[in-house]
Amino acid sequence: EDQVTQSPEALRLQEGESSSLNCSYTVSGLRGLFWYRQDPGKGPEFLFTLYSAGEEKEKERLKATLTKKESFLHITAPKPEDSATYLCAVQGSSSASKIIFGSGTRLSIRP
């Protein structure tokens, strides 16, 4: 059964303090791994799709990396506006595979 586990559940950082969020996954043939940002009261906002181990993608202060078992979302010199819940999701290679979401990491950046 496809599974996604995110850690930590919550992370509080000082502005400018870099860190990483973890997404561990189990899937029968990875079709794609996705990162989303969700602000309170809003729908998830698409950030990245990673397809194969070794792949990296960047957007402003965020960089997502992928291995065969996990993905990391690195946040460099974060700002308060980066505070949000970050969701990881995976889809297996079966044509019927649905996207499975993790429970998210609540990131809070203090000024």
Added chain:
Amino acid sequence: SAVISQKPSRDICQRGTSLTIQCQVDSQVTMMFWYRQQPGQSLTLIATANQGSEATYESGFVIDKFPISRPNLTFSTLTVSNMSPEDSSIYLCSVGLTREEQFFGPGTRLTVL
């Protein structure tokens, strides 16, 4: 990407009643999905809304409880029927040109008393 709107944005309903949520997209899309996000939890796929045919439901979700319509490539509705407090949740519409990349609407926050 696509611009997605949902109506209503929130509602408070009495148990036993039904609520229909609308999802409108600013362009034609092949794939449209409905998700539920219960308080403090992540997203769970309810069903794939198929244009011109019956929706495809995930395990644990049935058509009698969550009937879905998709009359064209830009619009869909989800009805939450015979509601109970356990149905209190955020309901999200999402679209994608491919199954891999999905874009989400703002959600409908439902509270059932």
